[in-house]
Amino acid sequence: MGLESVVSGGAAPVPPICESAGHENDPSLPYKFSNRSFTNTLFLKLLDHIRYQVTFKNMILKVTCPELIDAISYDVPPQKRQGGTQGRRVGLVGSNGLVWQNGRRFALRHLKDFGMGKIKLEGTIEREVSALLDHLGNTAGKPNELGHNINVAVVNVIWKLVADRRYDINDEEISYFASLIDSDFDEIQGPMALLDHMPWLIPLLPQVIKNKWMNVNKVIQHINTVCDFLRKVIEDHRRTLDPSHPRDYIDAYMIEAEAQKDNPESTFRLDYKDLLVSVSDLFVTGIQSTSTTLRWVFLCMALYPDVQKKVQDEIDSVVPRDSLPALEHKDRLPYLRATICEMHRRASIAPMGMFHMATEDTTLAGYNIPKGTVVGAYLENCHYNKKYFEKPHDFYPEHFLDDHGKFISKKEGYIPFSIGRRKCLGESLAKMELYLFTAAILHRFTITPPPGVTLTTETDKTKPTFNFTLPFSVIFTKRPTT
Template sequence: MFWIGWLCVAAAGALLASLGNVYSHWQKLPPGPWGWPIVGCLFCVSRRNLHRSFAELATKYGPIVYLNMGSRATVVISSPEVARAVFREHDVQFASRPRYSTPFKHISQNFKDLVFAPYGGRWKNLRKICSTELFTASKVNMFGGIRKAELHDFCNSIAMRAAAGEEVNLSVCFQELLTNLMSSVLFGKKFYTSDLPPVAEAAAYRATWGMLTQESGKIYLGDYIPALHWLDRLRGKDQRIRKTIIPALQGLLNSVIEERRKQLRRDKPRDFVDVMVALNDQKSLSNDEIVAIIQDMLLAGTGTTRSTLEWGFSELVRHPEVQRRAQEELDRVVGRERYVQESDLSGLPYIQALVKEIMRLHPAAPLGLPHFNSCPVSLAGYTIPANSTLHVNIWTICRDSSSWERAHEFRPERFLGSCHNLLGQHFELIPFSSGRRRCAGINLALLHVSLTLAYLLHRFEWRPPPGVDVSEIDMSETTGLACFRTVPLRVSVRPRLELP
């Protein structure tokens, strides 16, 4: 009976919070659905494909929609014009993040990272460090040898499966490749390997990060109705993250940091952890901040990049004419006597167009990350109340028929001769978001996607499994930390080059 009393008190508090938003009658709020008391529109939209639910609302209510998700006042932007206003005219006002409780609080070391931290002095310092110390051209180029070795090993493993007549599960393969790429540039260690004894951290990392990715895509009631946050704990929903997953991951990362501190050579850093430990010794970064940044990089470098490659190869298998055109360019520019090198990428305009079209049609994070305003903002003729959560529906914007001809079709040639880039300057194409909170690792992400795409297209032909027509490839999606295929991508492969 005791918990029922607390439930009533919490529900009453949540109801008052919801009623507090009803003063919209007295304000010029954007149009949108009313929703239910307490829960608002929380159960009226699909959490599995929230970007599509928001797109349907935009069709009904327009490019700026207001709704209550639980007791959270929520605004959804669905046009390039309003996105431009957000990121150009009101960037500072919307530069913060809402404080979701679980699991992002734990991933970010209580919001001490770059991705989820509120806007302010700490965030500015972290952004400066990432821009001037971590993601500079020289630091990115420093790991070119690692990328070359990882891609070579990856392609050899694909070739062995092709020779044995096996289907290839590209979803799993990309997870392994990108984890190895990121763990190598971060720690100098591969976390997936078949021919060596696993490093001590590898098994713990794979199990822990897999659980974290799975848990992070779930609904936590307390994130939307804070008064009911205790119900998540009562139901054990955050216990796994708070008591098992995060402590295991933090213990793993702290042990790596301490090991590197003992071995550090400031004049010759071997990986990103060395760079950050040196900054830690200079009091520029705390241990918690290093752990949080590492978790950010693993999250983005494996999850979102895997999503982009997975959807990219899904489209390439469905559109063999696009695949052939890309391979013709690779044969013409690179030839068939050597492998693709990073220096080749700038001379491959069709590959560059292909990357843009993949990211336009399938942005890895369809809603980006939420923004938050602490003061009221006048936007597009409407009043956005203080303490609102703002989503920019990148997925809808990138498929806007007023910006793109045949917007829902996969047509890389639309970018040939185009001035569009992916840096957040063209608001009809913002897969990495825009403004102050644009992805800090954009150059590293673009390099990993472009190089992997070019390397794999140069070495192999990619087809549906035997007996499967391209029209039968399942393109359904599910969204958690990133937008992935619901069904793993299985393909058959044929080598194109006779090189060692």
């Protein structure tokens, strides 16, 4: 979800919405997706803090059967602001129609061409893994608050594909941008979220309230600072572009825009506004998503030492102590892979996924969903559903292992990267990164809480959009090399 995304939408009143629509196992609801029928419990409700406001024209609905989301729409809601785009819906996150379709297909094709999700990117990831291992080693045995160095190591991988750049793990400039993005993700989950839920307030609220209470001016300033940095990156590419030897995604986009400059219907334009927002989307999500997931990995390993020990024993049985785990070892590390998936399930970092918007009047389970209504897939509900997971409230990697201890690669009810046309664009890269980073760190270190400190998986309930960990410290202790 980009920093400039907003949730809004017009909707006429719908029938009263309750906690359960009473449709559990109703054979009259054979909703289809991927040639499967779903008859599990379905309910629609407003977000908890505005559930009672059923007559508001702007509302958000939750659907606990997220597979239904594609039957409703793959559009996203309008946005309050997209700096410097004169109202055009551009980028990879906040656009719709041909702009989104062409942009996503182009990004997927060219990022894959440059290595996303492929073995040839393993060396790039391993370089960042080694840098992070060295950094963690410098503070081994001491409480580590997990600063922005983790973000830098992770973003370097996607940034190699997007802009052919790499930053030192201690680079102050990139750490500063990571801190701005972290700050903005906090802000958009605070009082500012009211503007997403009730966008009709935007023209009514005095600017002093927006700026003093909601910190809108602070977020806009941060966005502009990041965009100024990205404009310089794009300009550097424009000056050094060699059309016969594209280096990365930015080069490929510029070549495409030049090739289509005489096509009035082209969505690739030489003003590079779509490119700027697309690069911003990749940069922001690259900094936030996998680094947040790694923090959950560290937290869960410190909280569940028996699981950590079992993972380490498995890695030790496959990988020599003086080597780094590699992709070639993956199939022989089922418990590690199951542990990563279980961490994803328990964390459910984006519990509502990405909001969608009905593009036409629709009826779902007896409820009228008017055109423009914002609909969210309640992914977290699936991850805590006993129908899919035997022990939903426990940390239980065996959820992803069969009776023979083999890894279950496709688990019903498990959707950490969302589903449908707008599922995470970088899913294959994120999976590769998480495997290599997690395997290497647990091969090199044992993670424990600081003495006398009690860790928790509780999240900050005042920031409900994302399930971020509360601030915590852990100790990385070097394991014997023999």
